[in-house]
Structures are given as structure tokens and as C-alpha cells.
Amino acid sequence: MSLLDELRAVVGDAHVLTDPDLRAPFERDWTGRFGADALAVVRPADTEQVSAVVRVCAAHDVALVPQGGNTGLVGGGVPRGGEVVLSLTRLNTVAPVDPALRHVLVGAGATLAQLHVSAAAAGLATGLDFRARDSATLGGIVACNAGGARALRYGTARARVAGLEAVLADGTIISRLSGLAKDNAGVDLSQLLIGSEGTLGIITRVLWQLVPRYPSRVAALVPLPDIESASGLLAALTTHAPALEACELLTHDALSLSLQHQRRTNPVEDAPFYVFTELADHEDPTPQLVAAFEHAGIEDAAVADDTTSRERLWDLREGVAEAIASVGVPHKLDVGVPLAQLGAFLTELPLVVRAAASDARLVVFGHLGDGNLHVNVLDAGDHTDTTVDDAVLGLVLDHGGTISAEHGIGTAKAHWLERARPEYAVLQGLKAWLDPAGTLNPGSVLLRATTT
């Protein structure tokens, strides 16, 4: 049988898409920067079908690109040309919440928004959130170890994974879904798959650890004269506000773009930097915010303690990426810099960017509490021209940072990883051991070892 016939035998005719119109939404990422034609898009219904699809593709020596909600930002979930896209969106079940353990078993294709609904119905919260919640799926979230604004309090996706099930490159299904908080019976292979971006296995189910639902919230937008003041406010919040849930940074240009895009006026004074923060607790966390403000010497702030005004402040923060996209296709660099280096990095960044692309426009925002900055550079040429990317990532490494904080490596940064990871050959060896034929997401994250 041909590859396509075998795939149809596994998932049914209706779930092997070869018509270009049907394939299209799976072939290109939403930023429009990455993608190519797929050989086909295959949509399995369950773990066994995923395993069978992997076996079929491996037998035909055809590469697979696993895809969840296609909300990735580094080109790791769309074809490079000629692969089979394995879409996991049909694995979208969400089991009932276990109230004693606060666990919920979700299919890889369930969206973050679906999980939010289930968690809320059980009086709990997901503990992870970001703008693409309506599309982003749990499998992708775990495969990419997603972060977001609330990682400051709850950690990245890794901290929320109480177990998972996955399919390896040879079709083997591995499963760790007992929900036991302590299980030291040999190495936990789940940990290897978290953050592997679909290159070492395909996550099919996730046992998610929910967190308490805090009913009382307060948010604030604070204008600040310099990055040192922003760091000072973060330190005051960390010390005096145990209810701290998010502490975000916006530069003047980032907030201005967002305001402009949403046709709103600045609720606070114009300033070079802004911190946006949210506190959440069982009781009103406003006194904690006031205490932190006092210690940090904050006098001007927009404070939102009702749901509507809080959501409007969140919209300003979450709307930055869309505002940027509305004016151009940026070079997007999601980096992490140790807090102690943040001031120096932000001072040097504009100089480095200007030297690389004299007309470039720099828009920076991100998650201050994690040292996670989203460096967006507009008007720096087509994304295939990596001059400005090289300059920014070089600066990041000079300051002891990471070339990817939360978006992952994908195809966008695969050429950079060797410089960032001295033990690159070990990572290549790991890939070669788990996926010797290179079936899973080849070209993403790791470049093939040249010596094998």
C-alpha cells in the first residue's frame, strides 16, 4: 500500500487531508513567517492512532511534524516542505477533575481555554495562561514547556505536569499517568519530552496539576523612570506581596503601540518603562500591593480592583504582540537575561540593534519576574536576514542569558543552539538515540550531527 493509503487505513479517509485548501491552515504559522507544503495532514483520533501513524511514516521514511493549535512562534510546528503534519486537535478530551489530587487528564489537543473552563467549574485554576489560550493545546504547551505571565507564581508547564503519555519515534507508547506525586522507579522519561518540541516523542495525554483559585485580585500599571526602579518594584513585590502572580515589563514603545492599536489613552503618565502587576489571594490583596508600593516609593499607578478594569489593563499588556503585528512582521526574539544583568542588557540592546540594522525599530516587553524579554525588531529586513537576530542573541549570551526563554528553538533558532549549548553533541546524541531515522520534527531544535 502507498503511504497515504496506509494512513487512511489508520485514521479514516476523512482525516488524511491532501487537498491544498484543507491543508493550508496547517501549513503556515500565524505570524506568516514559517511554513511550506505538507505531503498530507493526518488527524488521528487517539493515542493508538498516533502510534500507528508514527509507525507508518517511519516505515516509509517520511518525516512527521507534530502540531497542536499552531500557535508556536519559532516555526517548529509547521512543515519545512514535504513532511506529514500530524495534527493532534482531535485528541481533545478533558476528563473530570479529581478534586482530592487537583488533577485533570487532558488530551494533547484540548485547548488551554477548555482547561480553564474545567478548572473553574471545579473551583480551581490552571496555573498557566497566555493570549493564545483559545487555540494553544495542552500537548503543545507541554512539548514546548510554555511559560507566560503566571509562571512567576506557578512555574512553567513542567511544574504543572503530574504525568503524561507519549508516543516515541518507533511507535512505542510510554505512559506515566498514575498521578503518584512520588515515583522514583527509574528515570522519568516524561521530563525529557517536556520542552523537546516534538523532536523526541509526541505527547498524547497530559495529567495536569491544577492550582487554587484565588477569588480576590488586584492589578496595577506603574510608570517608572528607569529599569532600576522596575527591578526595585519587583523586589518589593517579591518581599511584601506573597500574593504576587504576575510582574510584567513594558517599554514606552510597547505600551504606546498597544494603546494606539486599541485606540486608548495612557491611564498613567508617560514613562520610559512600565510595570504591570497582578496579585491574587483568598482575601483582598490590595494591602500587600500598598505595602510593596510604599517600600518601592511608588506614588503614581493605575490600580484596578474590579474585573472589568483589570481585564482592560491585561488587554494592554497582552495586546502588545498584536499591536506589533499590525504595523509589520517583526524579528521576534524571546530571550532570558539574569535579573542582575537586565539593566546592562537593556542599555546595550538599542546600540547593538542599530549597528545591525540602522532603520530598525525596537519594541521590548516581557515577564520581568522571570527576566524574560520579548525583543521585537521591526524594519530589520526579511526574517531570512538574521543580522539583527545574531546581534541580539549574541548580546544575550554575553550577559549569561538564554536564547529562548519560553518560545523554544524550533526552526527559527536551530542554527543558534550549538553556540548556546556547549554540550550540543550530547543533545544530538540524545536525538539520534531516541529517533535514529530522524522521523520526528527533523530540522527543528537540533541540526543533524554531521559526523554520523
Add this chain to the structure above:
Amino acid sequence: MSLLDELRAVVGDAHVLTDPDLRAPFERDWTGRFGADALAVVRPADTEQVSAVVRVCAAHDVALVPQGGNTGLVGGGVPRGGEVVLSLTRLNTVAPVDPALRHVLVGAGATLAQLHVSAAAAGLATGLDFRARDSATLGGIVACNAGGARALRYGTARARVAGLEAVLADGTIISRLSGLAKDNAGVDLSQLLIGSEGTLGIITRVLWQLVPRYPSRVAALVPLPDIESASGLLAALTTHAPALEACELLTHDALSLSLQHQRRTNPVEDAPFYVFTELADHEDPTPQLVAAFEHAGIEDAAVADDTTSRERLWDLREGVAEAIASVGVPHKLDVGVPLAQLGAFLTELPLVVRAAASDARLVVFGHLGDGNLHVNVLDAGDHTDTTVDDAVLGLVLDHGGTISAEHGIGTAKAHWLERARPEYAVLQGLKAWLDPAGTLNPGSVLLRATTT
């Protein structure tokens, strides 16, 4: 040069121990069940020396057994005969605490007690604790993904690791010590070493994530008629006591032994089961305890709200293992069972044990909140007779549990792992890829693949 001369050249003459008297404390575990002669005990001073020792041993094809405080319970840290013991206790530095990130960088040989002191001086806590704190080292704690009574609130060691440094089997030093909470630049190899029990690499430094220090504490010992009542109390505590920090289980025999060993009388009524719990918060958590007791219908309990009486209750719980050791050398089975299966498991356990060893004496205690039971069996023959172990571990697997919750596999359970892990061949492949010569802790955790 001979192996020993090369080792002396690396660490200095004084730190290569070949005299049997000097080797002895490193050659046998404290329970007296495991150990054999070592070729030598080598005590490197830092990471570079560890790397050099590994290279020397690999070049001479001599196996290494990494050892921390030698407090392990599964024979994974003592020689099987003829290996070099690599003792990490000289890597015992504890750097100053970073108050902003609550991180502290510790050497693999620093003890848990040392870390407690540093954390307390910074107004913080370690978030992990167990009885062997004065000897157990951070390297071993992370290598074995230790748990203990407070894992219920703070997770196992994995959740406390913000970064680590390690030496692989070929001497390569890998390092992830930037302290960045978000770092998705390729797979995190640290996660593979956590819980690998020294078989995939040797942890040399750990960046430890401290937790808040709660000044106000209350503990209670509660007698209960059956395991269902114990589970009911756990559920009430989980729901009504956000300050819940520990929820331990003792059977009648476990508490009786501990009382007898400490020459104390039972502070509560005699009962088939006891729950020992502790709550810790910024403010007095007693109202939370009272609320949980009301919901669970608890009327009889010994409540301790001052330090002395709390510590005396903890002594009863923590003293169980010593009390058992005072009456014999038990078969020790550290297992995990899903909470929903706990009742059935505890009903069947005595029958299964009695069938395996008619004179056996069963003493069970553990961490109720994690479903983690320490099944101790006295008078079931020498530990080389595994009849009773086989029976208990089989029952555990029948109930969907794990054959090791927190102690690890070591040499004691290595023969069992294949039955417990369907993907055993994948684990063997991982070992063969990272340590092809089998230099690191051979015979522990995994048996060598017979087909390679």
C-alpha cells in the same frame, strides 16, 4: 601510571583511601544490608577533580560508585565489590542565599542540615526535610529525587532544583546554573539526572530553590478507626487547610514500636491507624486545623502548638524507622499506591505478607498525602531471600502503584524494574547511550541489556 597513582595525581595522596579501616565507613550502608569491598575511596575537592576522576576510571575501565552522605536505603551508593567509591562530601560549600530569587548554590556534598541553617539565616526554608538531614547530602538528594514528609506541600527534590551542574560518564561537565526560571533553549538534561541515582551522571552542584519560612505552626496526632477515616481526614485537610504541610500515616504497630523505643506513652487513644499532620502559615493555622477536624468529624487528637511539643510529636513519627531497626533488620519496601487503592492495598497486604512468610511482622507507616507507604517486614528471612519483597511489590503493581516512591531502585530493586516499567528497553538504551562503558554505578537501577 597505575589507576591509584593517577587518582592520587588528581586529588592528592590523602584523598585516595585504600586502608581498609579508612574505607570501611564508605563500603557499607547504615542499615547493614548492602556493601562490599571497594578498590579505593576517592575524595575529590571540586567539579574539575570529579571530572578528572571519572576520566581516569573510564580509561582504566574501572567502575565508579558515587556516594554522598551514604544514607541511601536501596544499596545504590555502596560498592558491589571492586569499584572505586567516589565520595562527594568535600564538595560541601554553601554560597550566600540570593534573596531576590531565593536561590542558593550548594555543593553536592553539603548536607541538608547545612542548607537548613543557611535558609533559616535568610528568613527562608529548604522545603524538603527528612530524618537523615545531618548526613544526607544535596547531591544525593537530587540524584535520588528525595521526597520526605514535606513533599506534600513543596514537591520532591525535582521541584526545588533551579539548576545543576554534573559530570557525565565521559568526564564532560554540563552546567545549567544561570538561575533563569524560564530556559527553553533545547532539552534540559538536568531533568534526566534528577532521579537517575548516579547512573547517568554525577551531580556536583545544585542551585536550590528555597521556600517561604512560615513562623506559625501546629501539629496533631489523630487516632483513627480505619484507613477510610484517615483518607477522609486527608481530604478535609486538603480542602480546608491551605497551610497543610505534612500528612503522615502510622499504623498501630508503627506507633507502638516508636513509643516503646522512646519509652513514651501514647498521647492519644490506642487505634488501628494514626494520622500525624502539621500546618504552617504566616499566621496561626490552628483555625484551619479546627475546621478540617470539624469536617472530618475528629474529636480526639493530641494537638501541639509550641515548638517543644511539636518536635516531640515529630520524634514519634520520625523515630519509627529507628525503632524498627532496634528490633531487627527489616525488608524495607518504599512503595506508592494511588489514594483510591489505599484501602484495598492495606487490606490485602497482611494476607500477602503472611502467605510469603508466615512468621513475618508487618510495620507500615508513611506519607499519606502522597500515597507513599514504607512497608517494613521483620522476621521474613535474610534480605537476600526476596520472597516477601516479591509478594509486596507484586501487590503494589496490581494496584497501579510504584515499586519505589522516594527511596529509588538502587541495587535492591534493580531486578524488579523491568516488571514495573514496560519501556525498560528504552531506559536501558538511555543508559547505554550516556554511559556506553558502564562506568557509572553499574548494577544499580538498571541491569545491563543482554542483547548489546
